[in-house]
Amino acid sequence: MPHLDPYFKQVDSLQDTFIERLREAVAIPSISSEDERRPDVVKMGEWLASQIEALGGTVEKRALGKQPGREHLDLPPCLLGRYGDDPKKPSILVYGHYDVQPAQKSDGWATDPFTLSVDEKGRMFGRGSTDDKGPVLGWLNAIEAHQKAGVDFPVNLIMCFEGMEENGSEGLDDLIAEEAKKHFKDAEVVCISDNYWLGTEKPCLTYGVRGCNYYAIEVSGPGQDLHSGVYGGVTHEPMTDLVRIMNSFVDPDGKILIEGIDELVAPLTDEEAKLYPPIAFTMQDLHESLGSSVSIHDTKEEALQHKMRYPSLSLHGIEGAFYTPGAKTVIPAKVTGKFSIRTVPNMEIDAVTHLVEKHVAAEWEKLHSKNTMKFNIVHCGKWWVEDPNHPNYTAAAKAVERVFGVKPDMTREGGSIPVTLTFQEQLGKNVLLLPMGSSTDAAHSINEKLDKRNYIEGTKLLGAYLHYVAGELRRS
Ligand SMILES: NCC(=O)N[C@@H](Cc1c[nH]cn1)C(=O)O
Ligand SMILES: [Zn+2]
Ligand SMILES: [Zn+2]
Numbered sequence: 001m002p003h004l005d006p007y008f009k010q011v012d013s014l015q016d017t018f019i020e021r022l023r024e025a026v027a028i029p030s031i032s033s034e035d036e037r038r039p040d041v042v043k044m045g046e047w048l049a050s051q052i053e054a055l056g057g058t059v060e061k062r063a064l065g066k067q068p069g070r071e072h073l074d075l076p077p078c079l080l081g082r083y084g085d086d087p088k089k090p091s092i093l094v095y096g097h098y099d100v101q102p103a104q105k106s107d108g109w110a111t112d113p114f115t116l117s118v119d120e121k122g123r124m125f126g127r128g129s130t131d132d133k134g135p136v137l138g139w140l141n142a143i144e145a146h147q148k149a150g151v152d153f154p155v156n157l158i159m160c161f162e163g164m165e166e167n168g169s170e171g172l173d174d175l176i177a178e179e180a181k182k183h184f185k186d187a188e189v190v191c192i193s194d195n196y197w198l199g200t201e202k203p204c205l206t207y208g209v210r211g212c213n214y215y216a217i218e219v220s221g222p223g224q225d226l227h228s229g230v231y232g233g234v235t236h237e238p239m240t241d242l243v244r245i246m247n248s249f250v251d252p253d254g255k256i257l258i259e260g261i262d263e264l265v266a267p268l269t270d271e272e273a274k275l276y277p278p279i280a281f282t283m284q285d286l287h288e289s290l291g292s293s294v295s296i297h298d299t300k301e302e303a304l305q306h307k308m309r310y311p312s313l314s315l316h317g318i319e320g321a322f323y324t325p326g327a328k329t330v331i332p333a334k335v336t337g338k339f340s341i342r343t344v345p346n347m348e349i350d351a352v353t354h355l356v357e358k359h360v361a362a363e364w365e366k367l368h369s370k371n372t373m374k375f376n377i378v379h380c381g382k383w384w385v386e387d388p389n390h391p392n393y394t395a396a397a398k399a400v401e402r403v404f405g406v407k408p409d410m411t412r413e414g415g416s417i418p419v420t421l422t423f424q425e426q427l428g429k430n431v432l433l434l435p436m437g438s439s440t441d442a443a444h445s446i447n448e449k450l451d452k453r454n455y456i457e458g459t460k461l462l463g464a465y466l467h468y469v470a471g472e473l474r475r476s
Contacts, residue, residue, distance in 0.1 A: 026129055029127070101131070154466050190429055196439055202404075208412030217360060236371045313341045
């Protein structure tokens, strides 16, 4: 059993330093989906690179070219980092992202999203705190605590930190393919900390994610926005057309109404059904993380299956619509509806797109509208499922037991991290998701937070995992 107590003690005594590090990171509004924030994404990448270098690591800031479809924008660099180069130690690849989802105080945040605010319960609020700045910094914190505790770092750490994860990971697949036999060549396994526990108490190891096919439908007609009193009733309205189409995708119980989608889903076997009852999760956990009791399903097993192994379709928004307070009597001239499908085994990206496109065309036909409709694919990433009976998972389970005193749940994540599949396919190595945050962290939502306990114990966990995985890999 690795001698980890001096490391754990050092993590405890450095907690204020680690929180300051997170405060600095959260203060950089690295929103990858907003053009005007692109310099902040670049700034965040530079800040992160300087943190790695200050700890004695090396970093190459790899340019990824222009953003496809938005050629006026340079993609933010992907950081290819390394800490340690000892041929006697195994090399472990860790991935994370330094970009974040959009956030504005006016969305309903209780505090400024880009100022880390720690409350009396130790909840650290701020955009990116849990997704994914806190977990990324966890790896750096682990390095620092090893150095200050005088504990030998057990592995060579190969790092891949990108700045476009929340915007389709543009450019990353090509880079990974290019670097598979170079920067990533020594990596024996991959570990990613970018998802969440199912509840608030019990850690989990995650061996699957859903994919995400993201689409947009643009409907336009009038040459400009119109007065509804003057033109209402005499023109086809883009919003009316769009809402009809958007309304045809899914029923209020979440059932996808696009013909052929259900047939693409792998059936639930008796053996798989047995995996859900032992998972430590309650409907109360779900309601707590939802912030209310609006769940569709009544049992935890159904809820877990619909999060982990069935697809879902969500409507995200309508660009061009009138949405501010007040009663503007406008007919918007052009509106773009955005929606996505979370995909699962055995749904192939192109097969899903084909069915969606066919459905949209059929619904459009029914409208007999003189407006113009365009269907666009925004980005697609495939689902991923890994073999959890691998030393990588054995090591992580031992680390969880050591730090938290419990055996982790084995889960599949409802969200999407397409790079999991890319690493699995391009490197041919086992990939593990080892989350730091909990179910109540509100990633992507207002008041995103990371609990101090999850950050500090999570830092211990990431460090402990590196010791255990080094041991397991030596054994196998
Ligand atoms: N923490 C992972 C995460 O939040 N992933 C995003 C990825 C994505 C897909 N389309 C846009 N972003 C997710 O929404 O699951
Ligand atoms: Zn993330
Ligand atoms: Zn995210």
